[in-house]
Amino acid sequence: MKELSLNILDVAENSVKAGASLTQILLTEKDNVLTIEIVDDGCGMDEDVVRSVTDPFYTTRTTRKVGMGIPLLKLACEQTEGQLTIESTTIEEDPTAHGTHVTATFNMDHIDFMPLGDVSSSVLTLIQGHPDTDFLFRHEKDGQVVELDTRQLREVLEDVPLNSYDVLEWIREYLREQYEALS
Amino acid sequence: MKVKDLLGHGFEALSLPDGDREIDGVYIGDLLSWVMGRAQMDNAWITIMNNVNVVAVASLADTSCVILAEGVAMTDELKETAEAKDVNVLGSADPIFETAVRLAGLIG
Numbered sequence: 001m002k003e004l005s006l007n008i009l010d011v012a013e014n015s016v017k018a019g020a021s022l023t024q025i026l027l028t029e030k031d032n033v034l035t036i037e038i039v040d041d042g043c044g045m046d047e048d049v050v051r052s053v054t055d056p057f058y059t060t061r062t063t064r065k066v067g068m069g070i071p072l073l074k075l076a077c078e079q080t081e082g083q084l085t086i087e088s089t090t091i092e093e094d095p096t097a098h099g100t101h102v103t104a105t106f107n108m109d110h111i112d113f114m115p116l117g118d119v120s121s122s123v124l125t126l127i128q129g130h131p132d133t134d135f136l137f138r139h140e141k142d143g144q145v146v147e148l149d150t151r152q153l154r155e156v157l158e159d160v161p162l163n164s165y166d167v168l169e170w171i172r173e174y175l176r177e178q179y180e181a182l183s
Numbered sequence: 184m185k186v187k188d189l190l191g192h193g194f195e196a197l198s199l200p201d202g203d204r205e206i207d208g209v210y211i212g213d214l215l216s217w218v219m220g221r222a223q224m225d226n227a228w229i230t231i232m233n234n235v236n237v238v239a240v241a242s243l244a245d246t247s248c249v250i251l252a253e254g255v256a257m258t259d260e261l262k263e264t265a266e267a268k269d270v271n272v273l274g275s276a277d278p279i280f281e282t283a284v285r286l287a288g289l290i291g
Contacts, residue, residue, distance in 0.1 A: 002216075068215075
């Protein structure tokens with residue numbers, strides 16, 4: 001992963017696996033600091049699990065004994081003297097407001113800062129793989145905003161699946177236009 | 184050549200739970216996610232990274248040993264985890280290229 005967009009994809013996949021109906025991917029670039037937040041309303045994690053997800057030997061997968069999503073994101077931000085925090089509320093603790101909030105900050109002028117890469121493609125990959133859950137993507141860059149909310153698309157599209165070719169192409173173009181409009 | 188046979192040839196043992204492992208080939212890299220998908224089983228892996236994720240990548244790729252080049256120190260966390268997960272870690276005071284050349288001379 002030479003780009004942060006792949007780390008984002010990896011962590012957002014965890015949200016979907018946690019049963020999230022809405023996963024938010026929020027990027028903010030301000031004063032040379034990039035903040036990446038991945039917020040979901042999934043089943044949440046208790047304190048012990050939150051502590052162990054930064055341990056590379058923790059994984060919910062059964063096929064291998066190592067889970068690298070969060071450890072690599074943590075490494076990537078700490079290399080720029082940023083930090084990673086995780087807050088989580090389990091469904092047992094709060095049946096109405098549960099989920100996980102991952103926040104990673106990066107100093108973009110640090111020499112070890114990895115480029116963000118193609119976040120639009122990561123968002124498209126998520127929608128393509130999980131057309132029945134919702135994603136809110138928001139990238140704020142020095143006050144200007146690129147945004148996509150699948151809940152709004154769903155209202156307009158009604159029964160058309162979000163992962164149909166035409167819809168995905170439309171989303172790709174929609175994001176591209178918004179990025180082009182950023183000065 | 185076994186991992187333990189490197190000792191005394193400019194390589195020192197930092198964690199050596201399984202010195203009898205055979206070395207087959209060498210991989211060099213510091214971007215862990217990259218190494219994860221490319222290092223081959225039984226490779227000796229030369230890197231300058233010393234955070235705990237190194238042990239996880241070595242374990243995933245099933246390398247025969249990690250070689251910390253440039254005299255990079257072992258952190259306590261790395262040492263504990265390497266020993267707990269049976270991952271061999273050696274140290275070399277030389278830069279990566281010189282370390283690789285020396286290793287190539289030894290493993291033939």
